[in-house]
Amino acid sequence: MDEGIQREALVATLAAIADRIESEKDHLTDLDSAIGDADHGANLHRGFQAALDGADPDDDPAAFVKAAGMALLSKVGGASGPLYGGSLAVASSEFEEGITTESSVAFAEAYLEKVKDRGGASVGDKTMVDALTPAVHTYKRAIEVDDLDPLAALSKAVDATERGVRFTTPIRASKGRASYLGWRSVGHPDPGATSTLYLLEEIHDVAAE
Amino acid sequence: MDEGIQREALVATLAAIADRIESEKDHLTDLDSAIGDADHGANLHRGFQAALDGADPDDDPAAFVKAAGMALLSKVGGASGPLYGGSLAVASSEFEEGITTESSVAFAEAYLEKVKDRGGASVGDKTMVDALTPAVHTYKRAIEVDDLDPLAALSKAVDATERGVRFTTPIRASKGRASYLGWRSVGHPDPGATSTLYLLEEIHDVAAE
Amino acid sequence: MKKLINEPEDVVDEMLEGMVAAHPEYVRRLEGTNVLVRADAPVEGMVGIVSGGGSGHEPTHAGYLGEGMLTGAAAGEVFTSPTADQLQGMIAACEGGAGVLCVVKNYEGDVMNFETAIELAELEGETDVEYVVVDDDVAVEDSLYTSGRRGVCGTILVHKIAGAAAARGDDLSEVKRLAEKVVDGVGTMGMALTSCTTPEKGEPTFDLPDDEIELGIGIHGEPGVERTDVMGADAVAEHLTERVLEDLDLAEGARVATIVNGMGATPLMELYVVNRRVQELLDERGFDVGECWVGDYMTSLDMAGCSVTVLELDEELEELLGAPADTPALTVRGD
Amino acid sequence: MKKLINEPEDVVDEMLEGMVAAHPEYVRRLEGTNVLVRADAPVEGMVGIVSGGGSGHEPTHAGYLGEGMLTGAAAGEVFTSPTADQLQGMIAACEGGAGVLCVVKNYEGDVMNFETAIELAELEGETDVEYVVVDDDVAVEDSLYTSGRRGVCGTILVHKIAGAAAARGDDLSEVKRLAEKVVDGVGTMGMALTSCTTPEKGEPTFDLPDDEIELGIGIHGEPGVERTDVMGADAVAEHLTERVLEDLDLAEGARVATIVNGMGATPLMELYVVNRRVQELLDERGFDVGECWVGDYMTSLDMAGCSVTVLELDEELEELLGAPADTPALTVRGD
Numbered sequence A, B: 001m002d003e004g005i006q007r008e009a010l011v012a013t014l015a016a017i018a019d020r021i022e023s024e025k026d027h028l029t030d031l032d033s034a035i036g037d038a039d040h041g042a043n044l045h046r047g048f049q050a051a052l053d054g055a056d057p058d059d060d061p062a063a064f065v066k067a068a069g070m071a072l073l074s075k076v077g078g079a080s081g082p083l084y085g086g087s088l089a090v091a092s093s094e095f096e097e098g099i100t101t102e103s104s105v106a107f108a109e110a111y112l113e114k115v116k117d118r119g120g121a122s123v124g125d126k127t128m129v130d131a132l133t134p135a136v137h138t139y140k141r142a143i144e145v146d147d148l149d150p151l152a153a154l155s156k157a158v159d160a161t162e163r164g165v166r167f168t169t170p171i172r173a174s175k176g177r178a179s180y181l182g183w184r185s186v187g188h189p190d191p192g193a194t195s196t197l198y199l200l201e202e203i204h205d206v207a208a209e
Numbered sequence C, D: 001m002k003k004l005i006n007e008p009e010d011v012v013d014e015m016l017e018g019m020v021a022a023h024p025e026y027v028r029r030l031e032g033t034n035v036l037v038r039a040d041a042p043v044e045g046m047v048g049i050v051s052g053g054g055s056g057h058e059p060t061h062a063g064y065l066g067e068g069m070l071t072g073a074a075a076g077e078v079f080t081s082p083t084a085d086q087l088q089g090m091i092a093a094c095e096g097g098a099g100v101l102c103v104v105k106n107y108e109g110d111v112m113n114f115e116t117a118i119e120l121a122e123l124e125g126e127t128d129v130e131y132v133v134v135d136d137d138v139a140v141e142d143s144l145y146t147s148g149r150r151g152v153c154g155t156i157l158v159h160k161i162a163g164a165a166a167a168r169g170d171d172l173s174e175v176k177r178l179a180e181k182v183v184d185g186v187g188t189m190g191m192a193l194t195s196c197t198t199p200e201k202g203e204p205t206f207d208l209p210d211d212e213i214e215l216g217i218g219i220h221g222e223p224g225v226e227r228t229d230v231m232g233a234d235a236v237a238e239h240l241t242e243r244v245l246e247d248l249d250l251a252e253g254a255r256v257a258t259i260v261n262g263m264g265a266t267p268l269m270e271l272y273v274v275n276r277r278v279q280e281l282l283d284e285r286g287f288d289v290g291e292c293w294v295g296d297y298m299t300s301l302d303m304a305g306c307s308v309t310v311l312e313l314d315e316e317l318e319e320l321l322g323a324p325a326d327t328p329a330l331t332v333r334g335d
């Protein structure tokens, strides 16, 4: 992909995500009401709006993603702020040589790593990690083992993410506010896993255009 | 009336009043909710219960009525405490020579006088004075001008009281908590006038037996 | 209705027990009564400052017992004035040889019971008893057609200033003069988002639809003087403050104290949002704010809403307002 | 939902403006942030004590800014931890040359943002920054299956004791040792009669039928750990106190401090009714209560309910708890 097109694609992706979060804001907050503190929608909306407002289309990809991460870090707050924002900011360095198929895999891995590191959650704790892990594993395998192109790989990753979100519903939370509920957390999907799915869906849809 | 019978009648009257107030407690409180502070029923119930509990059937009439007044004074609180209790206590002295037709008129007048004195209300202010004034005036006229017997006079007084209560509904309050409402007090009967009617009805009914 | 109570008829008694258990160094209970007095009452040679009224306004009254404020506080049933005999007992227990000042909120029940108590006290030879009647509620017209303005949150300022004057050794007539000066210079206007629910009744005293508020509400769940559509915090702050200022008619550049008071169920967050606009407005009008209190001072059970109080200050009032006080609900270091 | 606010998204900003307007002698705002610091921060030579967290818990945190308590307080959005950059700015503004102690409530959001802030501060050369994590909520098991116990009302005691230690000149490691001692010896258990309603959402976070209550509730409108039928105040007091005592496992005859804390919409009257039974119970068990606080210390917007906190005291903690403090929300004369 040529650099100009990459930049446009990044701006379009960020805009699509911000839009999507806006329209899902109340839904995310409802999910967080059931097993958390009813702010996940507002948190992410505030953050992505700020990221979009502050985005500089002339930035190179690494700088662009890093700026978005820093904006989330300083606007979202809560648990999802350092997780979404900090991880984006750190993983952005994988794009320093530009966005390629390989660097996109490295980025995905670095992002997942940082989320797990900062939050200390593993798969099965009923957090965004449950959505991210199948997404990243599936993406990496589709590219490296199955030799699919990035768009087809992304499409598989979205399917995998969805299964991750559905997986969070029947299990008991061991991390995040939902863990305070003990067994009462069973039966509700995790808000952060759900918002992770929305992000991936938007990344996929913009890439498909 | 012989003294023993008078004493029994007084105890029976107090018991009937306490009973009646108990059964009208919620209604009186509802009336006080509309234009006051929702405690008139509870206030009078507490007071008459205490008066009944403390009543000594061996007291002479003046002492008996005075004790009831003091019990109200120390248990009712609010505006109705000093009005009901203090006025009973003061007017009780009219019974020092026993309860006779004449002393009952003097008692009624003294009671009305003390209520007006302590509370500073006149007819038309939408208070218990609006119920008491026609009661006392009618009773006095029935006895002194029409030569009716006390029971017949009481019966007329009850009718008059009822009209007094009805009169309080369409007027604006100028005394008591209801006066804070200004024109919004119009359309509601006064709680203290209503409880005054109940008292008179019970006095009449016991006398009729 | 859900409340943290046991039996409704025990609520005042149990609350008082809970207060004594919490603050034994500040308060003690006169046996067999619902009167609390300072732990060290009567204070030898000091004018006793006593107050009282219906319960349901906590921390009023007993929360203000202590050095520099109240000597005695009588608790009536919820929203019902205490009875005359209990008030008389309180007066006797607070007489330290320099007389007693009763601070009475202007409700017929309170006034009549205090008057009766003072008559009873005089019969017992207690002749140095005076009273002031606080009527700061500007929502209610003071006319032939009302029983006068109600006493509401401004009462706390009377307690503070009279209490400080008594503490420094002023005599009864001087303490009374200062208390009356506060009464003359203070105005309050309140509003409610919701009704309150008394323990006895167990249902809201009045119904207030979700899109309406009451202006000019008192502190007893009496309906207000006007019902309007919901307004934002700024509009509420403006309405209340304007009404108080109109009534007080202060000199330009006057120095004032303010209270933004919560009605019991209002988050402190919201009171500060209201205070923001109140202070902005006073500043725009060129008034100079010497003391600014924000919190729950005079509540109405679980009512949501607030009131705004403004007191005109002069040097002597400001000094007394800032003087030390040490009570469960209000502590002023005063240095 | 009716609230005394303007636009939901402005509520934190406007609340902070209202606080500064009310208490300019205590607090100032770091420009462009939602951080308030003591008016005189940084205090030369004193360990800075900073805290922060989501808004909606007022008077926590900024209400405790002042002599003998907090040096800085960061306000996040409602129930949302403040962001790392603001926390870092606060740490820098409170560094008076003796280091800074961060008092963090145990929520993943708070901990992660504070940790990020400390990393950022270290990058700027601020190396003397320590933190303690308060996790006093005994309702939540501390196990592999939870993110640890929550930090709730016990945090106020950490502020008080660490603040007093800093004020008398203790160094950073000593202040931290004392703060950790409080964390080790404090337990809290809460309950709710009603949910709270966040300004953003405008509807109760959870539904609670009229005949049920939630036990083990946190301070963010999270549902509690158990739902039961309505209980009277005594039964609630017993349940909460027992759970805390079980967890603390105190020595016989231990000396303790207690807080009966309101969740924001609970009348003070009811808190005293609860306190009555709490004190009775502690007395029955032979514990000796050194300090007893009743009021709204750590709230949850407009939630109705309460929590009970017990802290084990020893001589040094009791001395610091009783030491002078002068803040908008808590004043201790300390003489």
Ligand SMILES: Nc1ncnc2c1ncn2[C@@H]1O[C@H](COP(=O)(O)OP(=O)(O)O)[C@@H](O)[C@H]1O
Pocket: A032, A036, A037, A039, A040, A043, A044, A077, A078, A079, A080, A081, A083, A115, A118, A119, A120, A121, A126, A127, A128, A129, A175, A176, A177, A190, A191, A192, A193, D079, D080, D081, D108, D109, D110
């Ligand atoms: N320790 C953790 N590790 C990974 N994800 C977490 C962790 N804690 C919380 N999350 C995620 O964050 C989401 C909640 O985010 P949000 O509501 O914005 O923050 P908060 O919980 O502080 O209110 C959860 O649904 C979960 O997916």
Ligand SMILES: Nc1ncnc2c1ncn2[C@@H]1O[C@H](COP(=O)(O)OP(=O)(O)O)[C@@H](O)[C@H]1O
Pocket: B032, B036, B037, B039, B040, B043, B044, B077, B078, B079, B080, B081, B083, B115, B118, B119, B120, B121, B126, B127, B128, B129, B175, B176, B177, B190, B191, B192, B193, C079, C080, C081, C108, C109, C110
């Ligand atoms: N100044 C007054 N003069 C005569 N009656 C009065 C006066 N003020 C109040 N009342 C009577 O008292 C009644 C209210 O009594 P109650 O509710 O027990 O006391 P409170 O008004 O103190 O709550 C009113 O309905 C009215 O009839």
Ligand SMILES: [Mg+2]
Pocket: A032, A036, A037, A038, A039, A040, A078
């Ligand atoms: Mg959340």
Ligand SMILES: [Mg+2]
Pocket: B032, B036, B037, B038, B039, B040, B078
């Ligand atoms: Mg009444």
Ligand SMILES: [Mg+2]
Pocket: B037, B039, B078, B079, C054, C079, C080, C081, C109
């Ligand atoms: Mg009353």
Ligand SMILES: [Mg+2]
Pocket: A037, A039, A078, A079, D054, D079, D080, D081, D109
């Ligand atoms: Mg949150």
